[in-house]
Amino acid sequence: MTPASARILIVEDEQIIALDLSDTLADLGHVVVGVAGRGEEAVTMARSLSPDLVLMDIHLSGDMDGVTAAETIRRGGGAPVVFITAYDDAPMVQRAKLSEPYGYLLKPFNVRELRVIIEMALFHHRMQTEREALTRQLREALQEVTQLKALLxxxxxxxxxxxxxxxxxxxxxxxxxxxxxxxxxxxxxxxxxxxxxxxxxxxxxx
Structure with a gap:
């Protein structure tokens, strides 16, 4: 992945919107690795395709909505999720926050808004990943320092x-x-x- 490009999974149950979003992402230089229309399908594709980012519609047809799908992806250590929705009701927003998304985009949105939120989501995810890696390295180094060598x-x-x-x-x-x-x-x-x-x-x- 280059700084200007990302592999993105679209989760949207309206085909026209999904197609338009795919074209917009291509124009921005990103690669759409797949399009899912249901929450269960989104979880499966996120695991198999390992995208850099998931654009997730909150309201999906089927038993699993976008919030539940995002929570499942997060628990599995998957890609960061940005929610896309036409609704901004408070209860849904509060529930969506619990899944720790990297952004929240309201429909209809323009290309500039989409570009900015993708860049910010990728940046924050990269910083978080680097912090976790550094913390892990420091912990391992501390353990190595406090342990005796195998041969004295x-x-x-x-x-x-x-x-x-x-x-x-x-x-x-x-x-x-x-x-x-x-x-x-x-x-x-x-x-x-x-x-x-x-x-x-x-x-x-x-």
Missing amino acids: HMCAYCRRVADDNGNWERFESFLQRRTGAQVSHGMCPECYARVKASGLGEPEKR
């Missing part, structure tokens, strides 16, 4: 550990710096019995 270089004599730069430090300090965990020193039962049996004195329990 430990001195067999003093039990110090080498970091990535070749600096040696106490294992306790290394562990706390990498994971935040603190180490308390004590003596396991086997060592306690061994020291006690050696006659070196009563070992201190901690």
Whole structure:
């Protein structure tokens, strides 16, 4: 997709309007990947065609209207949706908001309005996608930093550990710096019995 072009799915149950919208989108440099007339069909086509944007009429024939179709597409991680409708009644608008659309266009609209809302929807979706990717990368980087490496270089004599730069430090300090965990020193039962049996004195329990 170039900045001036997008792959768009049209969801409109009136064929004349859908055809006119297809011609307008082509004139704007976009590619119409499909036209759906029912909500169920829109969901299926959105999954199979992976459009960059869905222009969705709210009032559709059939059991699934445009709002329900948009909610289903959103839950499936699909393309952003811009609603197109001839009605602006408050209850419908409030219900449509719950599906988190990227725009709301009232019929009849002109070419300039259509162009602007498509550009804004694509821009906001791209920014949201980039933010989510950055958040995911930061989370993964944080997890990697806090996890110990699979192989630690430990001195067999003093039990110090080498970091990535070749600096040696106490294992306790290394562990706390990498994971935040603190180490308390004590003596396991086997060592306690061994020291006690050696006659070196009563070992201190901690």
